[in-house]
Amino acid sequence: MAASGRRLRGDPESGFTMDETVAEYIRRTVLKIPRREIMEMLTIWDFLSKTQLQTINVHHTKERISQEVVTLCEENCAGIKQAAILDMIYNHTYPNKKVWTVYQMTRVAGEETDSLNLADFKYKFKRSLQTALKNVTINFREYEDNALWIRIAWGTQYTKPNQYKATYIVYHLQTPYVFISSLRSNLPLLCQALVHASNYHDIHEMELRSRCLDSLKDIVFKRYSQTFQTYHPRPLQERNVAPEKVDPRIIQENKREKERIQRVNQEVFGNGLQPKIEFAQYKLETMFKGEPEMDILTEKEPFRCVVKFSSPHLLEALKSLAPAGMADAPLSPLLTCIPQKARNYFKIKERKDILSASCLGS
Amino acid sequence: MRRSGRPSPRGRRPQQDMGTPDSLGMTPLGRKTAETGINFTSTTRFSRGLTFIRTHTLFGQSPARRIIPQTSLLQENADPQKIAFLLRKQWTLYSVTPMYKFSYGNLKEYSRLLSAFVAAEKQKGLAVEVGNDLGIKVTLSALLGLKGTDQDQAAILVQIASRSQLPVENAEDRVVWSGWFCCVSGDDFLENVPEDFTCLSLFLANGAESYTTIVGTWFQKTFDCCFSRLTISPLNLAWMAAMWTGCEVDSHMAATELVFSVPCLPQTLDISYAIHPEDAKALWDTVQKTPGEVTQEEVNLFMDCLYSHFHRHFKIHLSATRLVKVSTSIASAHCDGTIKILHSKHLIGVLMLLTELAISQIQ
Numbered sequence: 001m002a003a004s005g006r007r008l009r010g011d012p013e014s015g016f017t018m019d020e021t022v023a024e025y026i027r028r029t030v031l032k033i034p035r036r037e038i039m040e041m042l043t044i045w046d047f048l049s050k051t052q053l054q055t056i057n058v059h060h061t062k063e064r065i066s067q068e069v070v071t072l073c074e075e076n077c078a079g080i081k082q083a084a085i086l087d088m089i090y091n092h093t094y095p096n097k098k099v100w101t102v103y104q105m106t107r108v109a110g111e112e113t114d115s116l117n118l119a120d121f122k123y124k125f126k127r128s129l130q131t132a133l134k135n136v137t138i139n140f141r142e143y144e145d146n147a148l149w150i151r152i153a154w155g156t157q158y159t160k161p162n163q164y165k166a167t168y169i170v171y172h173l174q175t176p177y178v179f180i181s182s183l184r185s186n187l188p189l190l191c192q193a194l195v196h197a198s199n200y201h202d203i204h205e206m207e208l209r210s211r212c213l214d215s216l217k218d219i220v221f222k223r224y225s226q227t228f229q230t231y232h233p234r235p236l237q238e239r240n241v242a243p244e245k246v247d248p249r250i251i252q253e254n255k256r257e258k259e260r261i262q263r264v265n266q267e268v269f270g271n272g273l274q275p276k277i278e279f280a281q282y283k284l285e286t287m288f289k290g291e292p293e294m295d296i297l298t299e300k301e302p303f304r305c306v307v308k309f310s311s312p313h314l315l316e317a318l319k320s321l322a323p324a325g326m327a328d329a330p331l332s333p334l335l336t337c338i339p340q341k342a343r344n345y346f347k348i349k350e351r352k353d354i355l356s357a358s359c360l361g362s
Numbered sequence: 363m364r365r366s367g368r369p370s371p372r373g374r375r376p377q378q379d380m381g382t383p384d385s386l387g388m389t390p391l392g393r394k395t396a397e398t399g400i401n402f403t404s405t406t407r408f409s410r411g412l413t414f415i416r417t418h419t420l421f422g423q424s425p426a427r428r429i430i431p432q433t434s435l436l437q438e439n440a441d442p443q444k445i446a447f448l449l450r451k452q453w454t455l456y457s458v459t460p461m462y463k464f465s466y467g468n469l470k471e472y473s474r475l476l477s478a479f480v481a482a483e484k485q486k487g488l489a490v491e492v493g494n495d496l497g498i499k500v501t502l503s504a505l506l507g508l509k510g511t512d513q514d515q516a517a518i519l520v521q522i523a524s525r526s527q528l529p530v531e532n533a534e535d536r537v538v539w540s541g542w543f544c545c546v547s548g549d550d551f552l553e554n555v556p557e558d559f560t561c562l563s564l565f566l567a568n569g570a571e572s573y574t575t576i577v578g579t580w581f582q583k584t585f586d587c588c589f590s591r592l593t594i595s596p597l598n599l600a601w602m603a604a605m606w607t608g609c610e611v612d613s614h615m616a617a618t619e620l621v622f623s624v625p626c627l628p629q630t631l632d633i634s635y636a637i638h639p640e641d642a643k644a645l646w647d648t649v650q651k652t653p654g655e656v657t658q659e660e661v662n663l664f665m666d667c668l669y670s671h672f673h674r675h676f677k678i679h680l681s682a683t684r685l686v687k688v689s690t691s692i693a694s695a696h697c698d699g700t701i702k703i704l705h706s707k708h709l710i711g712v713l714m715l716l717t718e719l720a721i722s723q724i725q
Contacts, residue, residue: 301641305671311631314631317630320627321624328678334675
């Protein structure tokens with residue numbers, strides 16, 4: 001194990017020498033964890049014993065704590081697998097540090113679908129990747145909500161896997177959806193492995209990306225409060241609202257209009273909290289058409305533009321536009337259809353028959 | 363090269379910039395408006411320079427029309443390398459009142475004095491050997507070629523360089539901060555300037571703000587002038603979007619991008635609206651009636667067209683939001699008062715507009 005240029009850490013008692021790169025990786029992972037979470041995560045990790053954990057003092061500097069953890073790992077002969085699992089626990093706790101893209105797998109119409117066996121999937125997936133790439137680290141971890149987390153560190157034919165640039169995949173076995181983040185290359189290889197292992201036929205990227213993994217799941221699994229996307233005038237329903245203590249001399253000018261806006265907004269967005277996404281992008285290639293008196297452009301070519309909306313919580317911000325007076329109610333279906341269509345990247349082209357833009361796929 | 367039209371109180375559309383300091387700004391003499399960012403306090407009496415700036419707009423609002431000069435090229439004596447240095451950098455904008463008894467012949471002397479001042483300021487509070495100059499060198503030089511008319515004063519470049527620590531002979535000094543004064547076609551707005559005053563109304567700075575403060579303080583003390591941060595109202599940003607979209611660009615055209623920020627929401631929302639450069643220019647060309655001249659109506663119409671195209675798709679009223687940034691192939695500008703100029707061909711045109719904004723802020 002005495003590779004050139006690499007200093008080995010030695011434990012004089014057991015004679016085990018932990019790989020320096022593994023030690024460094026564990027140390028850096030521990031450094032990332034906020035101080036108040038360290039003990040909990042190490043407990044979940046379940047690699048260090050209770051007695052060992054008790055020797056760690058969380059009031060020391062993080063530098064010192066991380067060194068202490070590494071020393072303890074040495075006693076327990078930690079390898080890359082344990083280091084990878086700690087990393088997975090960290091990323092499972094803080095998924096919003098990454099941007100997740102949603103992929104959907106499809107079957108050929110009429111194909112028989114057997115229920116997927118977890119062990120089968122793991123075996124086939126690993127084999128598919130390892131036959132193609134010699135140097136790759138693959139780790140799995142299952143969670144209660146039927147989510148399978150996969151961590152892949154990629155190497156090449158001549159280089160060892162880069163643990164610091166690992167790809168993460170979240171796959172719910174009984175669904176066709178896969179959530180992937182931090183994938184810089186090897187997409188075709190990964191897709192092939194996923195499709196092969198899960199007995200699907202094909203996989204494609206959905207135009208849906210966000211940092212909030214839970215919201216992405218809400219959107220594709222339809223767990224948000226759904227609404228009908230058409231606008232029907234309905235009489236105002238009774239709601240259990242405590243009467244405000246308002247001075248009777250104050251008269252609300254546009255009370256009816258305000259109420260109408262609230263009602264329509266609620267129909268369009270639903271009652272519950274919106275899924276959390278941070279951006280939406282629209283590539284518009286529609287004809288330019290202003291107000292009738294501004295019939296400016298007589299061009300027969302589309303007016304090309306790209307519109308990007310960004311916000312820490314985009315859908316909630318859009319929902320508050322009409323009540324704030326900055327948008328009409330109902331808001332355009334281009335915006336309100338985001339959860340329903342499960343996408344936040346759009347290409348809008350002119351419809352041949354109707355001149356108003358509509359939500360066409362790319 | 364001529365005068366912009368006298369302002370007449372036309373029926374204007376309600377402007378977005380009501381409530382921002384530079385639009386309401388009737389600054390009574392002797393008192394300062396609150397500025398964003400650095401507030402330089404002049405220790406001497408308020409600058410004498412203000413009394414002869416012609417009021418060409420009502421209440422600091424933008425003029426009814428602006429001329430785009432046909433020949434806005436750099437003058438022949440411009441140094442291409444120095445000009446290239448000005449491009450593709452982000453500059454923070456300030457307006458400067460006229461400087462008293464500034465002499466182009468004394469640039470070397472000023473360099474020496476300013477070097478000493480910068481070194482002294484930097485050393486405040488530090489226990490440093492006397493005479494140690496911390497390896498900082500300040501140079502003032504003339505920037506030739508940045509004039510709109512012959513009446514303009516020549517531009518001045520100030521650079522702070524830190525002496526190379528390397529023992530190598532002739533190792534290059536590293537420029538850590540740059541600032542330049544200019545006034546392009548300022549004579550439209552300045553009349554009867556007495557002999558002792560030099561009008562270099564626009565100041566652009568790049569580098570650490572601490573240096574900007576130090577340099578500004580020295581100029582204020584030495585020449586009895588006053589610096590203030592030049593913010594750009596959404597109205598003027600709209601002018602820039604319209605004027606710059608219309609410029610001819612030979613090489614790579616970039617999209618015309620407008621960035622809006624939506625106020626008054628529980629969550630911040632930013633909207634970027636980027637239009638293909640050819641389509642944006644085609645739209646502007648149908649709006650602009652007289653070549654070489656841009657009117658307020660044309661700018662409003664251009665913006666309204668863009669707003670209504672947006673509204674048709676999204677049902678959102680962009681006119682209710684705040685325009686904060688404009689980017690075009692020519693230049694990009696942010697409402698906080700920063701600018702980046704991309705082409706030397708249009709440098710003079712951009713500086714002319716900024717000079718006008720600087721002078722109108724001084725009023």
